[in-house]
Amino acid sequence: MSRILEQRKKVYKNKYVFDSEELFQKRQKQQIEIRRQNREQVLASRRNYQVAIFNNDLSNIDSNDISLPSRNSTNDKINTASISPIHLYGDISPIQQLGEIRSTNISPIPDLGEMSTCTSLIHHQLSEIVEDINSNSVERQLISLTKIRKILSKERIPPIQQVIDCGIVPRFVQFLTSITMSLRHEAAWVITNIVTGKSDQVQVVINAGALPVFMDLLNSSDRKLQDHALWALGNIAADFRELVLRTGNLGDSCLRIIDEISEPCSVLRTMAWTLSSICRGKISITEWPLIKPTLPAISRLINFKDDEILHNICWALSFLADGSTEQIDAIINLGVCPNLVNLMLHESYDVQTAALRCVRHIVAGNDLQTQVILDCGVLTVLKILLISNQASIRKDACFILSNITAGNIDQITHVIHVGLIPLVINLLTNSDFQTQREACWVIHNAIKKSCTQTELTICIIRQGCIQPLVNVLSYMDNDIIFVALQAIWIILQVGETLTIENNGENPYSLTIEGCGGMERINNFQFNENKDIRLIAYQVMDKFFSEENEKRLISESYTNGKRISSDSQQQQVDSQQNDRFDFQNKNEGNMENVEANGYN
Structure with missing residues (x-):
């Protein structure tokens, strides 16, 4: 019977099913899967994806199909030179072709029969291609390279491993130095598609000696x-960031290319993406000295008025800023902070978001680093962003402001004088939950950091933050509830300094009680979160206990006799302890009630 009861307890309202750690791991896996899917979509467009399933016999490709070995660069760029003149889409224009590709992104998934047919066809074609690749005929080599490039470009899951298993990757690397320029183009394109595979597949290309050759190609005059x-x-x-940085001098090569080009072009867009890829992820102590030589190229690229270049460069700087203090200092020393602040108002949402993320990481540094951003006029920009129509923009603006209000008194004073607090309070009242979370942090940090100068705290309170903070206490999020309780605790402490001029009353305790805050705080004494229970108990005990004490005194008479002061205090303490431990003592009883209700 007890075992059945225990099982019913566990399934009652899904109790114990949603473990917090398990939910966190699930969210992490979902985020990784989303990033993986996004990466596949980008790679699909970079391979000059075709919508139709690869089911045509590649033997019908002739030498006329190898005249244009260029390709698309990114999702946002349309390069019509990459469309073959044979019009695989019939009469559809090249622009329409790419538009359809990007709207569908991936080809229809074939059934098992079609997949088997495609695999057999590819295996058959590769056996013929290997023979041509190893021949001495440039024409046969070129046609075979084009066939492989198309196989790797058209397949939903490109047969990278099958191509590698043919043992012809070293031959591709040899073609990179061929005197025939079209061979070099096709070989470079094929290898570029191969290195979009797994780490062990990329390692095969590295072992074939491709890295030094690609570094040398950066010095080529061929764009x-x-x-x-x-x-x-x-x-x-x-996959191998440190190895790439140790091979050759990428920073100097990029600077030389930038010096030769005055207008945005495909090379600079790809360069910006490559630098962003290199800066992505946690940078180790050994990697940072290798990345620093690429910073001058990054600082040069941010001056180009091209959305794609700016988007990737802002993300590169964001990845770098999300690191040590030394990395943030390196970004500041580049002199790009004014550019970043201006880009926070860029007309492109992608550029704007990347710039916001970068500035967010910089102001998360020390007070001196935050001051650099403030000196660039970021508060004026934030005043505009806080009333943006985009919820994500408002959220990021609040996030940046919360890091600024976590700074020193002068920085908080600057925020107050610019007039940002009323805008934040409005968002705390009338916005989506994610923005309200960040707005709550803004008010919390401003109150906490300014409490040593009560006039600043009073100035914030008078702008109407108490009611919104009390409203936050009704949310089902323990983290933000705790932040709001901390802010209320500090507000009440500041209110104690005003009791003399308010006839002995704490004006803020009366305000909180008037908007229903006292009842909510009292209920939090039984919250499952220990930190929330503790701060709620402290608030009630220090600021709202007078009526409770009067009630306890009136109840302390037994048979017309008053209990002595020592006994009375022991009884009060006992009742307070009972109240604080009420949840622990009654957990079993509540579970029994739930189980009986389930019966």
Whole structure:
């Protein structure tokens, strides 16, 4: 019977099913899966994806199909030179072709029969291709390279491993130095697609000696080869960043290319993406000295008025800023902070979001680093962003402001004088939950950091933050409830300094009680979270206990006799302890009630 009761307890309202750690791990896996899918979509467009399933016999490809070995660069860029003149889509224009590709992103998933047919066809074609690749005929080599490039570009799951198993990757690397320029183009394109695979597949390309060759191609006068080389290096760096940085001098090569180009072009866009790929992820102590030589190129690229370049460069700087104090200082020393603050108002949402994220990381540093951003006029920009129509923009603006209000008194004073507190309070009252979370942190940090100068805290309180903070206490989020309780605790402490001029009353305790805050705080004494229970008990005990004490005194008479002061205090303490431990003592009883209700 007891075992059945225990089982019923566990399934009652899904109790014990949603473990917090398990939910966290599930969210992490979902985020990883989303990033993986996004990466596949980007790679699909970078391989010049076709919508139709690869089910055509590749033997019908002739030498006329190898005249244009260029390709698309990113999702946002349309390069019509990458469309073959044979019009795989019939009469549809190249622009329409790419539009359809990007709207569908992936090809329809074939059934098992179609997949088997495609695999057999590819295996048959590869056996013929290997023979042509190893021949001495440039024409046969070129046609075979084009066939492989199309196989790797058209497949939903490109047969990278099958191509590697043919043992022809070293041959591709040899073609990179061929005197025939079209061979070099096709080989570079094929290798670029191969290094979009798994780490062990990328390792095969590295073992074939491709890294030094790609570094040398950066010094080529051919822009297409530079483009392919940068692209391949960016893909390799995703798995072997330190190895790429130790091979050659990427920073100097990028600077030389930038010096030769005055207008945005495909090479600079690919360069920005490659630098962003290199800066992505946690940077180790050994990697940071290798990344620093690329910073001058990053600082040069941020001056180009091209959305794609700016988007990738802002993300590169964001990845770097999300690190040590030394990394933030390195970004500040580049002199790019004014650019970043201006880009927070960029018309492109992608550029704007990346710039906001970068500034957010910088102001998370020390007070001196935060002051650099303040000197760039960020508060004026934030005043505009806090009333943006985009919820995510408002949220990021509040996040940045919360880091600023966690600074020193002068910085908080600046925030108050600019007039940002009323805007934040409005968001705390009338916005989505994610924005309200960040707005609550803004008010909390401002009150906490300014409590040593009560006039600043009073100035914040008078702008109407108490009611919104009390409203936050009704949310089902323990983290934000605790933040709000801490802010209320400090407000009540400041209110104690005003009791003399308010006839002995704490004006803020009366306000909190008037808007229903006292009842909510009292209920939190029985919350499952220990920190919330403790701070709620302290607030009630210090600021709202007078009526309770009067009630206890009136109840302390037994048979017309008053209990002595020592006994009375012991009884009060006992009742307070009972109240504080009420949840622990009654957990079993409540579970029994739930189980009986379930019966």
